[in-house]
Amino acid sequence: xxxxxxxxxxxxxxxxxxxxxxxxxxxxxxxxxxxxxxxxxxxxxxxxxxxxxxxxxxxxxxxxxxxxxxxxxxxxxxxxxxxxxxxxxxxxxxxxxxxxxxxxxxxxxxxxxxxxxxxxxxxxxxxxxxxxxxxxxxxxxxxxxxxxxxxxxxxxxxxxxxxxxxx
Amino acid sequence: xxxxxxxxxxxxxxxxxxxxxxxxxxxxxxxxxxxxxxxxxxxxxxxxxxxxxxxxxxxxxxxxxxxxxxxxxxxxxxxxxxxxxxxxxxxxxxxxxxxxxxxxxxxxxxxxxxxxxxxxxxxxxxxxxxxxxxxxx
Numbered sequence: 001x002x003x004x005x006x007x008x009x010x011x012x013x014x015x016x017x018x019x020x021x022x023x024x025x026x027x028x029x030x031x032x033x034x035x036x037x038x039x040x041x042x043x044x045x046x047x048x049x050x051x052x053x054x055x056x057x058x059x060x061x062x063x064x065x066x067x068x069x070x071x072x073x074x075x076x077x078x079x080x081x082x083x084x085x086x087x088x089x090x091x092x093x094x095x096x097x098x099x100x101x102x103x104x105x106x107x108x109x110x111x112x113x114x115x116x117x118x119x120x121x122x123x124x125x126x127x128x129x130x131x132x133x134x135x136x137x138x139x140x141x142x143x144x145x146x147x148x149x150x151x152x153x154x155x156x157x158x159x160x161x162x163x164x165x166x167x
Numbered sequence: 168x169x170x171x172x173x174x175x176x177x178x179x180x181x182x183x184x185x186x187x188x189x190x191x192x193x194x195x196x197x198x199x200x201x202x203x204x205x206x207x208x209x210x211x212x213x214x215x216x217x218x219x220x221x222x223x224x225x226x227x228x229x230x231x232x233x234x235x236x237x238x239x240x241x242x243x244x245x246x247x248x249x250x251x252x253x254x255x256x257x258x259x260x261x262x263x264x265x266x267x268x269x270x271x272x273x274x275x276x277x278x279x280x281x282x283x284x285x286x287x288x289x290x291x292x293x294x295x296x297x298x299x300x301x302x303x304x
Contacts, residue, residue, distance in 0.1 A: 021223045035227050109218040116215070130180060131215040137182045152182065156173035159211045166211065 009046040012061070017042070019133050020065055026128045027069065029117050040068045058135055059142025066125070066143050115165040123158030130155050170194075171201045175208050 020041050024034035044064050052060060116124055129140045137155075141148045174191045177183045183191055195201055 018220065018223055021227075022221055025221050026218065031221075031224065034221075035224060038223065038227060109214075112214050112218055127215060131212060132218065137177070137180065152173045152177050155180070156176035156208070159176055159208050159215075162215070163207050163211045166214070 009042060009049055012045050012049075013042050016061060023062075023065060023128055023133050024069060026113065026116060026132045027124060029113055033072065037065070037069055037072060040072065041065045044068055056139055056142050058139040062129065062133070062135060062139065062143035063145070111166065112162075115162050118165055119158055119161055123154050123161060126151055126154035127158040127162070170198065171204070175201065175205050176212070178205070179209055179212055 017038055021034050021038045024037035025031060028034060041061075041064055044067075045061065048060075048064060116127070119127070125144065126140060129135045129143065130137075135143070137148050137151045140151045140155075144151065146154075171178075171191055171194055174183060174187070178188070178191055195205065
């Protein structure tokens with residue numbers, strides 16, 4: 001998919017901020033890591049937009065997002081496949097109004113989130129990019145730097161593993 | 168028989184086209200195992216896609232936007248401040264300016280004459296009063 005780049009990173013933040021946050025949240029199950037990633041990605045986008053070459057903007061953005069995520073994982077000396085807490089973090093429960101409703105909404109998919117976190121990173125990443133972010137196979141291939149056939153295989157194997165864990 | 172495998176997910180995601188799609192559909196019609204796998208995969212796919220979208224916590228995006236927006240915000244502040252000052256000046260001017268009064272020419276003349284009598288410097292530098300002489304017939 002060929003797209004023109006957004007005019008500025010503010011637009012990237014507005015249009016893609018929530019997706020980046022949800023990508024990281026579903027990959028880690030941790031709202032703090034997700035928040036850190038959004039800030040890091042926007043910083044990198046801001047620096048990188050000047051050098052952006054017209055092409056797959058989604059692929060470019062998600063490649064940055066993925067690299068930032070992996071760098072963050074390396075920095076904290078954690079393996080991407082490391083198990084994460086069973087319980088979804090209850091962020092800002094004491095502070096934000098209507099948090100009970102939000103918490104209820106988040107925990108709605110707890111079993112799916114837990115199963116996602118048990119997948120090997122490559123499969124989890126492919127499934128999240130496809131089903132949470134909504135990227136095409138081509139865009140995922142650019143982001144992850146693997147052939148489209150590998151993307152297809154990872155998504156399907158990820159879904160089969162999820163099926164086993166959920167049944 | 169070769170099963171469809173990852174073609175199943177590709178089909179569900181709309182990523183199968185042309186002859187590959189035709190072959191897949193043909194195989195699906197003959198293979199109960201792949202049909203079952205299609206239904207199961209469809210369920211899992213729908214489950215992940217049904218995960219609620221998590222809103223970005225309040226404060227995260229504004230904090231990052233704050234680095235870009237101050238120029239716009241400051242400009243807005245100064246524009247509104249300048250507008251308020253202009254309105255204030257107009258309002259004060261309207262209050263201190265006396266309302267135009269109606270005054271007759273006679274009254275104006277007598278006021279002028281009174282002022283000149285008290286303060287000669289207020290009047291014309293030199294008043295030339297022509298001498299009135301009797302003209303003899």
